Amino acid sequence: xxxxxxxxxxxxxxxxxxxxxxxxxxxxxxxxxxxxxxxxxxxxxxxxxxxxxxxxxxxxxxxxxxxxxxxxxxxxxxxxxxxxxxxxxxxxxxxxxxxxxxxxxxxxxxxxxxxxxxxxxxxxxxxxxxxxxxxxxxxxxxxxxxxxxxxxxxxxxxxxxxxxxxxxxxxxxxxxxxxxxxxxxxxxxxxxxxxxxxxxxxxxxxxxxxxxxxxxxxxxxxxxxxxxxxxxxxxxxxxxxxxxxxxxxxxxxxxxxxxxxxxxxxxxxxxxxxxxxxxxxxxxxxxxxxxxxxxxxxxxxxxxxxxxxxxxxxxxxxxxxxxxxxxxxxxxxxxxxxxxxxxxxxxxxxxxxxxxxxxxxxxxxxxxxxxxxxxxxxxxxxxxxxxxxxxxxxxxxxxxxxxxxxxxxxxxxxxxxxxxxxxxxxxxxxxxxxxxxxxxxxxxxxxxxxxxxxxxxxxxxxxxxxxxxxxxxxxxxxxxxxxxxxxxxxxxxxxxxxxxxxxxxxxxxxxxxxxxxxxxxxxxxxxxxxxxxxxxxxxxxxxxxxxxxxxxxxxxxxxxxxxxxxxxxxxxxxxxxxxxxxxxxxxxx
Numbered sequence: 332x333x334x335x336x337x338x339x340x341x342x343x344x345x346x347x348x349x350x351x352x353x354x355x356x357x358x359x360x361x362x363x364x365x366x367x368x369x370x371x372x373x374x375x376x377x378x379x380x381x382x383x384x385x386x387x388x389x390x391x392x393x394x395x396x397x398x399x400x401x402x403x404x405x406x407x408x409x410x411x412x413x414x415x416x417x418x419x420x421x422x423x424x425x426x427x428x429x430x431x432x433x434x435x436x437x438x439x440x441x442x443x444x445x446x447x448x449x450x451x452x453x454x455x456x457x458x459x460x461x462x463x464x465x466x467x468x469x470x471x472x473x474x475x476x477x478x479x480x481x482x483x484x485x486x487x488x489x490x491x492x493x494x495x496x497x498x499x500x501x502x503x504x505x506x507x508x509x510x511x512x513x514x515x516x517x518x519x520x521x522x523x524x525x526x527x528x529x530x531x532x533x534x535x536x537x538x539x540x541x542x543x544x545x546x547x548x549x550x551x552x553x554x555x556x557x558x559x560x561x562x563x564x565x566x567x568x569x570x571x572x573x574x575x576x577x578x579x580x581x582x583x584x585x586x587x588x589x590x591x592x593x594x595x596x597x598x599x600x601x602x603x604x605x606x607x608x609x610x611x612x613x614x615x616x617x618x619x620x621x622x623x624x625x626x627x628x629x630x631x632x633x634x635x636x637x638x639x640x641x642x643x644x645x646x647x648x649x650x651x652x653x654x655x656x657x658x659x660x661x662x663x664x665x666x667x668x669x670x671x672x673x674x675x676x677x678x679x680x681x682x683x684x685x686x687x688x689x690x691x692x693x694x695x696x697x698x699x700x701x702x703x704x705x706x707x708x709x710x711x712x713x714x715x716x717x718x719x720x721x722x723x724x725x726x727x728x729x730x731x732x733x734x735x736x737x738x739x740x741x742x743x744x745x746x747x748x749x750x751x752x753x754x755x756x757x758x759x760x761x762x763x764x765x766x767x768x769x770x771x772x773x774x775x776x777x778x779x780x781x782x783x784x785x786x787x788x789x790x791x792x793x794x795x796x797x798x799x800x801x802x803x804x805x806x807x808x809x810x811x812x813x814x815x816x817x818x819x820x821x822x823x824x825x826x827x828x829x830x831x832x833x834x835x836x837x838x839x840x841x842x843x844x845x846x847x848x849x850x851x852x853x854x855x856x857x858x859x860x861x862x863x864x865x866x867x868x869x870x871x872x873x874x875x876x877x878x879x880x881x882x883x884x885x886x887x888x889x890x891x892x893x894x895x896x897x898x899x900x901x902x903x904x905x906x907x908x909x910x911x912x913x914x915x916x917x918x919x920x
Contacts, residue, residue: 353496365485369478376474380449383420384467388453391425391465399433406434414440421447421468428461446470510538517542521549577653577674580660583667585609585626597653597674610672621646622655622672629657634667645677652681682860704734758801758889760918765798765805765839765910766791769828772809776817784823787813792831798839799914804885811878812843812906819904820847833909838892842907850898858896859883886910 390409394402406425414420414436421442425434436442447468455463529543577594581587587605595602598613605613615621629642641658654675662668708731716724773787780787816826830841850858859879886894891911898904 380469384451384453388465391455403434421470424466427463579672582669651678760799762797788827816845820845846903849900
């Protein structure tokens with residue numbers, strides 16, 4: 332609780348001022364009342380003293396005809412006992428007209444002049460003539476005692492009233508403070524989000540009822556709001572997590588507040604290592620803060636420009652190439668609240684782009700070579716053909732035929748690739764004898780094998796059934812696998828072809844095994860990709876990079892089969908093809 336709220340707030344100051352003011356008022360009233368009573372009692376006492384003096388003067392009138400000695404004796408007998416018993420009478424004196432003291436009680440009862448507070452004189456008449464004076468001194472002891480008692484009584488009365496007033500104020504303050512503490516506590520609970528908090532008080536029932544109603548309404552509203560927010564957040568998270576691209580949400584202070592699994596995977600980072608961390612501190616695989624410079628550029632660019640043209644750049648994480656785009660993020664009130672970084676894995680696109688460039692270069696080179704040869708040989712024959720013998724002409728014609736076929740094959744590969752990639756190719760199948768097809772290709776390619784002193788061994792199991800295939804496309808598959816085996820085989824190493832049924836009799840399986848240079852493991856998963864070629868110290872043979880890609884598409888997409896490769900460097904490779912024996916009738920001729 333806030334100490335100032337209970338000890339030093341304005342209400343405490345107001346109550347303290349009220350107590351001081353009430354003390355002044357009550358003190359003033361009590362002083363005025365006591366003074367007023369004092370004055371009235373003094374006046375009454377003076378009247379009493381005057382009446383007593385006149386009474387004594389009347390008594391002395393009866394003694395006016397006596398001698399002074401007799402008068403003195405009479406006064407002493409008459410008033411000595413009165414003076415003795417009444418402490419208010421300090422003295423009584425009788426003087427004649429010549430101011431001679433005839434009687435004075437001071438002779439019998441000596442008195443200090445300070446004891447006399449009132450001195451009253453009255454004439455003594457005898458036969459309507461002045462015969463002397465009576466003086467009476469009053470000590471005021473009784474009135475002083477009465478006044479003292481009265482003052483104390485009034486003081487105690489007003490003090491008691493003031494104490495009762497203070498107690499009432501203090502009690503009320505304490506009671507109100509206790510209730511205010513409860514309300515304050517309730518407000519604090521509400522302010523911290525604990526809606527539904529209840530107050531219990533009988534002293535301020537209306538306020539507590541109103542507070543509890545408000546708390547209940549807020550609680551219901553919070554439940555509805557939380558449900559709605561939770562639903563919206565779940566929707567947002569579901570959408571965010573389902574996005575294939577990476578998304579990183581940063582606040583206005585560059586702290587990452589949200590990300591999806593795709594972004595974590597692309598950046599190769601754990602969630603706890605990036606959430607609530609500054610995105611500029613992320614380090615890529617090159618040890619560079621790849622986002623820092625671009626985020627500074629983003630911040631230096633006006634929002635109206637960056638909103639229409641997000642900043643784009645590429646980063647590299649491991650072997651991945653990631654395209655990044657930074658866009659500003661606004662609230663519903665169009666206030667800038669941070670930015671979003673979208674990550675797109677363009678590794679494959681980058682590789683394809685590189686492969687396309689390589690493909691174009693290779694195709695240009697491959698096409699240029701046969702075209703150049705053809706032009707050279709044809710030009711030679713046209714200009715100097717008459718000078719050559721028949722054997723030379725035949726050699727020239729064979730070379731022209733070989734290069735023309737090579738050019739034809741490359742053009743066909745490119746056209747077939749384009750046709751298959753577009754999805755417009757329709758390969759009708761028919762049940763054919765695949766053994767005959769393999770043997771035909773072996774015979775047609777034998778001349779290439781003989782040039783490298785390579786023997787092709789064909790092993791076939793018994794009772795191989797016909798297979799539903801597209802003869803033309805399957806012929807290209809077999810020819811491609813055999814030609815590759817010959818190209819990459821070492822001089823004098825045999826090539827083996829095996830064909831059999833799978834144990835479940837549902838598929839035909841044939842494999843082409845060479846003993847050549849082999850394929851490194853890191854290339855085995857990519858050799859079937861379009862435009863992909865292995866070019867290093869051992870793989871120096873040029874090509875378009877489409878042959879194995881077309882083989883894979885033909886086997887898997889159009890024949891619903893499977894092709895795999897097993898290879899070890901310097902030990903050879905095995906390409907295995909599996910073809911189903913049953914197909915949909917709609918695919919048959």
